[in-house]
Amino acid sequence: MLNVKELRSAYGESEVLHGLDLDVAPGEIIAIMGRNGMGKTTLMKTLMGIMPTRSGTVTVEGKTVTDLKPHQRVANGIAYVPQGRMIFSSMTVQENVETGLTVTGESTVPPDIYELFPVLLDMKSRRGGNLSGGQQQQLAIARALASRPKVLLLDEPTEGIQPSIIREMARTLRQIRDEKGLSIVVSEQVLTFALDVADRVVVLENGTFVHDSPREGIDEAKVSKFLSV
């Protein structure tokens, strides 16, 4: 579904991603683990086109999107939930979700999105900025789903969210995958969440993948060693 080949990305002269290869199968959930500063967010931003690609290719369902702008990548089936959620705070919840509809041409929010996140329906006229952190996270996911993506990118969705909601989020993400059949790439520092949600766990360290393992039979001790400071 999503194929990344030899992807390199840099801030000015300093290269952050050193030729990453990643293949995400349809309906697969991949967790990208790594400590701070290892390149997780850079990878997400490069996949989304927010950061320029230095070399390498990104394809979605066989279509190369490497040279496309972010909004064109959305039209090609990538959706993005950034770190810190970045919802449009002065707009209402409903309007926030509607911005995701731009590429589909629909004008009303499909009911299945509110079914996933009933709390958003209750608050649809509230301003996004007045929601709690957990609700904003749900809103950011709903907004991303509105564009009917094939691949959903989530950058550290558990940051600043209480543990009970984290478990629920893992359940919701798997439910989204099962219902819509999309692939999910989630960057994460919390191992328990990654094991809850992912089918495969890869570890990113200093801009290269150093470990890749399906969830079944994963060597938890080894992965947590990568994550410990």
Added chain:
Amino acid sequence: MFADYSTSDLIAIFAMQGFAGLILFSVFVLMALGLAIIFGQMGVINMAHGEFMILGAYVTYLMSNLFSAYMPALFSMYFFVAMAVAFVAAGALGMLVEWALIRHLYKRPLDTLLATWGLSLILQQTYRTVFGAREVGVSIPDWMMGSLPITDLIEVPINGIFVMVLAISISVGVYVMMYRSGWGKQVRAINNNRQMADAVGINTAWTDRMTFAIGCGVAGVAGSAFTMIGSTGPTSGQLYIVDTFLVVVFGGAGSLLGTIASAFSISQAQSIMEFFLSGSMAKVLTLLTVVGILMLRPQGLFSLKLRK
């Protein structure tokens, strides 16, 4: 200062000055709406906004000449055609300017100030070369002249009423576009977070160009309306630009309602004080009050309260 007037005189004065204030209010609203879109929503400090208005005024002047020369029978209606053409002309110029100049400066908002100031000088000289340095006036159709007597002492000019109706309809139009249309949603999303708007699928480059064009188009219509209450010269735009920014900043950039409320309070204060004090004294007092209020509320009259 009221001692020299009788009560009925005073009532008439307040009513007439109030109405003059309402006309000034409409003028302010018309001027400020385009800038409220461009500065309030896009954050572009457009110093050439006055020149876009003047373009609309010159277009109206051309249309008035055209109609009186070739279609005198339809002359009474030329004004509506002129407004539409002014919108298109100013909008098209706006689109060109956004493409050539503004889009390179979104990451450097202060530089837009210099760039658009330069643009305003270029446009002024262009007008001077094309239309001459002398001010031009348009001939107003008969039905817009004269005034409506309300009582013996109170009369209201018809062109004033027309400007007011125009200001109200354009305000409603801009409101609907901003808060009810898909375009408005995209504009506000970009205003919130340009990068994220792109990442949810909004074509920010195209939306920016349309937004700038619409803002300039509205300025063009405003300029068209001004031909009814004053003459047009190459530098007339300079007279408007300070007041326009004052209204938008005082109202709270980004709030349409704030723009309208601030246009109303500034125009009423100025108009009523003008009768009893000298014009410049009235202006000084208004400005002082605005500066004082902005020191206490730097975000303007109306602003959203949100958790960050």
